[in-house]
Amino acid sequence: MLRTHLRRRLMVIGTLPAVAGIVLLVAYPVVRTVYLSLTSWDGASAPKFIGTTNFRDITGQGGDLWATVLRTVRFSLVATIGVMVIGTLLAAALSAGIPGARFFRVVWFLPMVVPVSVSGVYWVNAFQPTTGLSNYLLGKVGLGTTHAWLADPHAALYVTSFVWVWISTGFAMIIMLGAMNGVPVEIYEAAEMDGCSVLRRFFSITLPLVRPTLATVALLEIIFTFNGFTLIWAMTQGGPGTSTQILPVEVYRQAFINGNYGAASAQAVVGGVLLLLVSVVMTRFIRSSSGSGRARAGLIRGRANRSALAVGQGAK
Amino acid sequence: MTSESDCAVPGTAPATRTHSWGRRTVRRGLAATAVALALASVLAACGTKSSSSGGTVTLHVQTLTGPQAQDMQVMAQAYEASHPKVKIQIDALADVASKMPNVAVLNGSNPPDVGFVQYDGGAYAAELTNNKLTPLTDIWQSNNLAKHYGPSVTKQYTVNGSQYAVLWDTVYIAPMYYNVDAFAKAGITVTNHRMTLPQFYDAVSKLKANGYQGLGVGGNTSYHLGHLVDMLLQTAASPAQYDNLLTNWQSSVPDTVKYTDPAFVNTLQTMKDFQSNGVFQSGMLSQDYTQAEALFAAGKLGMFMGGTWTPSELNGSLKVPFKYDFILPPTLNPAQTAKFEGVATDAFVLPLKSKHPTEAKDFLKFVGSAQGQTAVAKGGLLPIFADLPASDLTTIGPVVSSILQDVKANGSAGLWDSLIPNTIGQPFGVPKYQALLSGQTSVQQVASEFQTELDKLRAG
Numbered sequence: 156m157l158r159t160h161l162r163r164r165l166m167v168i169g170t171l172p173a174v175a176g177i178v179l180l181v182a183y184p185v186v187r188t189v190y191l192s193l194t195s196w197d198g199a200s201a202p203k204f205i206g207t208t209n210f211r212d213i214t215g216q217g218g219d220l221w222a223t224v225l226r227t228v229r230f231s232l233v234a235t236i237g238v239m240v241i242g243t244l245l246a247a248a249l250s251a252g253i254p255g256a257r258f259f260r261v262v263w264f265l266p267m268v269v270p271v272s273v274s275g276v277y278w279v280n281a282f283q284p285t286t287g288l289s290n291y292l293l294g295k296v297g298l299g300t301t302h303a304w305l306a307d308p309h310a311a312l313y314v315t316s317f318v319w320v321w322i323s324t325g326f327a328m329i330i331m332l333g334a335m336n337g338v339p340v341e342i343y344e345a346a347e348m349d350g351c352s353v354l355r356r357f358f359s360i361t362l363p364l365v366r367p368t369l370a371t372v373a374l375l376e377i378i379f380t381f382n383g384f385t386l387i388w389a390m391t392q393g394g395p396g397t398s399t400q401i402l403p404v405e406v407y408r409q410a411f412i413n414g415n416y417g418a419a420s421a422q423a424v425v426g427g428v429l430l431l432l433v434s435v436v437m438t439r440f441i442r443s444s445s446g447s448g449r450a451r452a453g454l455i456r457g458r459a460n461r462s463a464l465a466v467g468q469g470a471k
Numbered sequence: 472m473t474s475e476s477d478c479a480v481p482g483t484a485p486a487t488r489t490h491s492w493g494r495r496t497v498r499r500g501l502a503a504t505a506v507a508l509a510l511a512s513v514l515a516a517c518g519t520k521s522s523s524s525g526g527t528v529t530l531h532v533q534t535l536t537g538p539q540a541q542d543m544q545v546m547a548q549a550y551e552a553s554h555p556k557v558k559i560q561i562d563a564l565a566d567v568a569s570k571m572p573n574v575a576v577l578n579g580s581n582p583p584d585v586g587f588v589q590y591d592g593g594a595y596a597a598e599l600t601n602n603k604l605t606p607l608t609d610i611w612q613s614n615n616l617a618k619h620y621g622p623s624v625t626k627q628y629t630v631n632g633s634q635y636a637v638l639w640d641t642v643y644i645a646p647m648y649y650n651v652d653a654f655a656k657a658g659i660t661v662t663n664h665r666m667t668l669p670q671f672y673d674a675v676s677k678l679k680a681n682g683y684q685g686l687g688v689g690g691n692t693s694y695h696l697g698h699l700v701d702m703l704l705q706t707a708a709s710p711a712q713y714d715n716l717l718t719n720w721q722s723s724v725p726d727t728v729k730y731t732d733p734a735f736v737n738t739l740q741t742m743k744d745f746q747s748n749g750v751f752q753s754g755m756l757s758q759d760y761t762q763a764e765a766l767f768a769a770g771k772l773g774m775f776m777g778g779t780w781t782p783s784e785l786n787g788s789l790k791v792p793f794k795y796d797f798i799l800p801p802t803l804n805p806a807q808t809a810k811f812e813g814v815a816t817d818a819f820v821l822p823l824k825s826k827h828p829t830e831a832k833d834f835l836k837f838v839g840s841a842q843g844q845t846a847v848a849k850g851g852l853l854p855i856f857a858d859l860p861a862s863d864l865t866t867i868g869p870v871v872s873s874i875l876q877d878v879k880a881n882g883s884a885g886l887w888d889s890l891i892p893n894t895i896g897q898p899f900g901v902p903k904y905q906a907l908l909s910g911q912t913s914v915q916q917v918a919s920e921f922q923t924e925l926d927k928l929r930a931g
Contacts (some may be wrong), residue, residue: 197574197597197600197601198571198574198575198578198597199574199578199597199598199600199601199603200597200600200601279757280762282757283754283757283758283762284753284754285753301753303753303754303755303756303757304757305754305756305757306690306754306755306756306757306909307909308906308909308910308911311757391691391757392691392693393902394690394691394756394902394905395690395691395756395757395905395906395908395909395911396902396903396905396906396907396909396911396912397902397906397911398909398911408898410571411567411570411571411572412567412570412571412593412693412898413571413593413893413894413898414571414574414593414597414893
């Protein structure tokens with residue numbers, strides 16, 4: 156009895172550092188941000204409680220919160236889809252054992268290792284008219300050398316999305332590669348015996364079986380891109396005008412340039428809630444696809460075994 | 472760590488032993504926590520910014536990166552030479568970091584001994600409003616700073632009869648430096664450092680015909696387009712209108728000029744015309760000040776819009792291989808003479824929480840002395856003291872000297888978007904100009920947004 160009591164006490168004491176860490180580093184900042192969103196604060200004085208005024212201001216006429224959210228969603232979708240498609244294809248190529256797979260695994264992961272701000276500065280120069288690499292290459296194929304990609308409000312968001320894809324694809328590729336390597340070889344062997352083409356095997360075996368990992372990586376990418384401040388700040392600082400001003404950039408502007416910490420906190424709260432909703436939906440999807448993935452794996456494995464058996468009997 | 476008894480089935484091990492093991496572990500845990508906390512405190516103390524050791528005081532002084540940091544190096548050396556017991560540690564900040572983000576640093580538990588603020592950066596106003604600065608009125612009096620700075624700067628920095636900042640340098644915007652060889656090659660002549668609008672357009676087309684791009688501006692920089700608007704507005708408006716635009720954000724001043732009036736609308740339209748007529752370098756909106764400056768230094772641009780700090784960059788790290796001179800931006804009203812716009816924006820303050828207020832004050836006294844201002848000139852910047860002997864200004868170079876002569880001959884004007892509050896100044900304006908130049912909005916829309924903000928300010 157005493158021993159159980161002591162164990163419980165020890166467990167409580169043992170979890171205290173973790174709880175303290177969560178309270179200090181997660182709960183307190185969240186609660187504080189929510190509180191600040193209800194105040195008027197310039198960063199130096201004591202915050203003054205003003206109720207929901209900040210929320211009314213940022214969502215009402217003159218506040219461009221929804222335009223910013225839409226821009227953020229667009230950036231996030233384009234970048235995430237790009238990362239997922241290219242990352243999965245590269246992982247499939249490496250998993251299939253293309254020549255030089257080890258070399259390519261390292262090379263394709265390298266952009267992930269470079270600091271984001273450095274990548275941003277490199278690509279800003281690469282997209283400059285006449286002097287940039289992108290225009291040089293376009294010029295070589297007769298498409299002109301004077302495109303001012305980042306100065307064009309219609310192109311700038313897609314250019315920054317492209318750079319995000321360049322940076323983050325290696326991450327998705329490595330995770331997907333791990334998942335693909337976990338698919339039992341006998342399934343592919345059986346499918347091959349059944350005469351399935353490479354494409355059919357990819358779409359009917361690989362993709363369904365790695366779907367939970369795919370969904371997890373997608374969720375992570377959505378979160379990363381929603382918070383993709385560093386790249387945008389390094390490349391465009393949200394410009395030209397507001398064409399690349401995603402939510403974290405707008406929060407930074409409000410807080411650290413305009414000195415309006417209350418409105419910045421309100422924007423952060425709205426962004427946080429949206430991201431939370433996306434995460435909940437995605438997590439449910441991951442759970443359901445994880446269950447159906449396991450069932451499908453069992454089904455495919457059963458079919459594979461039957462195929463192998465049939466081949467064995469045929470051989471007899 | 473686990474022991475066998477801990478892993479044993481409950482009830483099979485002697486309770487007393489387990490109990491004492493648990494107590495010892497808790498005690499050990501507490502002791503380890505205490506040691507860790509003590510170590511953390513010691514480490515934190517080691518990491519504090521201001522330090523005194525062996526009778527030597529290290530003063531942490533904030534400055535900007537770039538030419539300002541080099542200039543501060545010269546100032547620090549001059550000060551340390553006459554104060555062997557003080558060491559100046561320079562904390563260089565990027566332009567953005569010196570503005571609102573600096574509020575948290577100046578009010579933090581470990582602030583610099585001497586803080587750097589820009590008058591229009593927001594941090595100075597926030598610190599003043601919240602009484603976070605030590606008054607420096609005694610330095611102003613002992614060094615007779617009001618006389619050296621002149622009445623308009625004194626008025627700008629006096630709050631309820633007290634002063635809270637000692638100024639570092641002065642800047643004049645926005646000379647358009649031109650490549651003398653390129654101008655000669657294109658057959659462009661400049662008279663008295665000035666051009667009319669048609670002459671300017673003609674010069675740009677001649678430059679282009681000779682393989683140069685026109686005017687370099689850092690469209691992606693937080694202030695550069697603002698400086699262009701400042702200079703164009705100065706001659707688009709009459710002197711009286713311009714004065715009203717500088718002050719009409721205060722409800723006590725009648726707003727005789729609106730942002731929807733022709734002066735401001737014409738300014739915006741002219742900037743938009745510059746863009747449509749290819750006056751700027753290609754991709755201007757995606758380039759910052761340093762990128763545009765580098766293109767100029769590489770001989771690709773005919774002109775580059777800068778300030779009085781630019782020659783120290785062009786002659787310093789960039790080492791331009793050609794001769795350059797300056798013209799003022801074109802006048803929109805030919806009847807008016809374009810003037811340089813001067814601003815005393817770079818200032819040092821003494822945070823209330825400074826660890827060495829006495830030494831920091833002494834350093835600020837040095838900055839606000841003839842000796843300190845000579846060091847400013849030696850470092851390549853333009854001193855705020857207008858009455859330094861010419862012999863102390865030889866280091867600023869011939870182009871900046873020529874700018875000073877122009878200011879003496881024609882006078883100067885106030886810098887509109889730095890003297891009005893931030894909510895309507897550069898942080899508000901520059902993204903609007905970017906949107907205008909990239910076709911996301913119209914001249915009328917921008918003008919009307921400025922007027923709406925002005926009305927809000929006046930309404931309090």
